[in-house]
Amino acid sequence: MSDLIQFPRNFDSYVQQAFLAFEGADLTATIDYAEKALSIQMDNELFNFVISMLEEQTDYQKAIDLFKNYKAYLYDSHALAEEDMLFVSLLVKAGHFDQAKQQIKQRMIEGSRSSDHQHLFNILDYQLQVIEKKEEENKQREIAAIVAEFKSFEILPLYKQFSILRKLEKLPLLALIPIAEQLLLSEKVHPLFKTDICQLLIKQSFEGSLTIRKESFIETYLIEQLKPIEKTSFYQDSIELIQTDIDLESASFLEANLFLHLSYYYPFENQAFSSPNAWIESMLGYNTSERDAIQLAEEGLNQLGSV
Numbered sequence: 001m002s003d004l005i006q007f008p009r010n011f012d013s014y015v016q017q018a019f020l021a022f023e024g025a026d027l028t029a030t031i032d033y034a035e036k037a038l039s040i041q042m043d044n045e046l047f048n049f050v051i052s053m054l055e056e057q058t059d060y061q062k063a064i065d066l067f068k069n070y071k072a073y074l075y076d077s078h079a080l081a082e083e084d085m086l087f088v089s090l091l092v093k094a095g096h097f098d099q100a101k102q103q104i105k106q107r108m109i110e111g112s113r114s115s116d117h118q119h120l121f122n123i124l125d126y127q128l129q130v131i132e133k134k135e136e137e138n139k140q141r142e143i144a145a146i147v148a149e150f151k152s153f154e155i156l157p158l159y160k161q162f163s164i165l166r167k168l169e170k171l172p173l174l175a176l177i178p179i180a181e182q183l184l185l186s187e188k189v190h191p192l193f194k195t196d197i198c199q200l201l202i203k204q205s206f207e208g209s210l211t212i213r214k215e216s217f218i219e220t221y222l223i224e225q226l227k228p229i230e231k232t233s234f235y236q237d238s239i240e241l242i243q244t245d246i247d248l249e250s251a252s253f254l255e256a257n258l259f260l261h262l263s264y265y266y267p268f269e270n271q272a273f274s275s276p277n278a279w280i281e282s283m284l285g286y287n288t289s290e291r292d293a294i295q296l297a298e299e300g301l302n303q304l305g306s307v
Contacts, residue, residue: 011041018046027053035066042070051086060094075103078110080120088127097131104128143175150179154188158304165193169200177206184212191215191300195229195266202226215296217268229262234269238276246280254283264297272297 018033034050037043047070054063067074067087074087084107091100104124110117146167153161168176180197183189191214198212201223211220229235238258242251261279265272272293273279282290 195263261297
């Protein structure tokens, strides 16, 4: 726009230049001059002309921005006027599916009230179907992309594994389970990452069994019978002992480490540590019965220190 001739707040001059640019097949300059004119004075005919140019250039986002700037009232409209239908159509084309669905549904209420609007109602209904189809296509593409990333998960450095692992929650169970099954058995996946996977399966109410391997432990668990770490008997019994028998400063230290150590071994916490009391005493230096298990957990947790 810096090469445009500048007219001081002159609507007609900018309109004239817009149509001269249009005659010269310079659509970019046409749109720029027309936008300058609109910024001075709103004109529906010129507005529709600019929108048609933007549609021709498939610049749907810019068209929506113009609606937002000059016809913001359409966001609250329930009407089925021509501008309403155009606005909804642009939202769909621009991929603003959530907004488009909202706009369609608030207008379909009006369209259902009269047979005179049946044709427009059918158009809106079709657009809603288009949105749902596109959303499903996008969802399937995202699922496929995430699944593809996990094919090389085990050979990636920890920081990349951590980043990719966050995407698991976007997968439906049908896609999640084969990945979880592989990772929970792998010796190349960090124990804490396996805990995250277990917690996700619990959250998604997976009803089935999976084999989990951590350090020297391996066992098949019915996932629906597993509990979140904070609800395990080892955690709750430990917290009760800490809050009852330990001074405040030591209690804070123990509570912070308890969750980390249990997360490292979960769901093998009862095999890794002989009892809550033994773990507490070892952490406070009263005995060394749990020293090896604690040290192994600390070393494993330190691997994630920079992730």
